Amino acid sequence: MTKNSLAIAAFILLASCGQDASSAGDSAAAAQSSSAETELSPAEMGRRIFSQETCATCHTVDEGGANRIGPNLFGVYGRQAGQVEGFAYTNALAQSDVIWDDASLDAFLENPQGFMRGNRMAYVGQRDAEKRAAMIAYIKTLTSDAD
Ligand code: HEC
Numbered sequence: 842m843t844k845n846s847l848a849i850a851a852f853i854l855l856a857s858c859g860q861d862a863s864s865a866g867d868s869a870a871a872a873q874s875s876s877a878e879t880e881l882s883p884a885e886m887g888r889r890i891f892s893q894e895t896c897a898t899c900h901t902v903d904e905g906g907a908n909r910i911g912p913n914l915f916g917v918y919g920r921q922a923g924q925v926e927g928f929a930y931t932n933a934l935a936q937s938d939v940i941w942d943d944a945s946l947d948a949f950l951e952n953p954q955g956f957m958r959g960n961r962m963a964y965v966g967q968r969d970a971e972k973r974a975a976m977i978a979y980i981k982t983l984t985s986d987a988d
Contacts, residue, residue, distance in 0.1 A: 887979025890972050896964070902983050911962060917941050918981045922957075933959030946977045 881889075891897055899911035906913040912925035919942065923935040937957060939945050948956040950973045952966040967973050 883975045883978035884982050885979075887975035887977065890967075890976050891979055894964075894967060894972075894976070896976070899962075904985060914980065914983055916984050918946070918977075918984065931959060931961050933957055933961075941980075943977055946980060947973050950976060 891902075899909050900914045901907055901909060902914050904915045906915060908925060908928045912928035912930070919940065922937045922939040922941060923930045934957065939949075939957070941949075945956075947970075950964075950967050951970075953960060953962045953964050955966075967976070
């Protein structure tokens with residue numbers, strides 16, 4: 842369901858609960874403004890960019906999530922590269938001693954092949970440093986002690 846159809850559904854629900862149309866209108870407006878980019882935290886921006894950049898096509902992010910084309914990314918921040926059980930990494934990644942922190946993730950996401958020759962992550966790289974920073978802020982939240 843899209844955001845708009847959710848807003849419409851909320852409108853119908855509220856209207857049918859006997860609330861007046863103006864409060865339903867307010868909640869639809871609130872649903873709209875919560876998606877305004879200016880209101881978003883870096884991590885929330887990063888979550889969106891993560892799906893826009895198709896990372897989510899290859900990577901699940903939930904605890905215990907399946908490996909897809911790429912490994913599950915839960916808890917990847919702060920960990921050595923190539924540690925997900927059951928994922929067939931390339932030697933380039935499995936044998937690297939990179940720890941995924943701000944600097945290494947930034948370099949990797951800017952230019953995966955340039956940062957780690959021989960890895961097989963099929964992603965061209967993100968040139969916009971702000972977008973990378975937002976994605977990294979999001980990746981940091983993928984841990985059980987995020988909050
Ligand atoms: C086409 C599929 C694909 C896309 C798109 C993709 N990845 Fe990957 N990713 C992979 C694969 C495959 C690996 C493992 C590479 C290897 O073993 O050489 C990987 C590895 C990683 C790793 C290292 C994981 C570890 O356990 O060391 C991180 C972090 C990562 N990807 C983040 C991202 C982010 C963020 C994006 C979006 C900007 C993204 N990936 C987009 C397939 C993908």
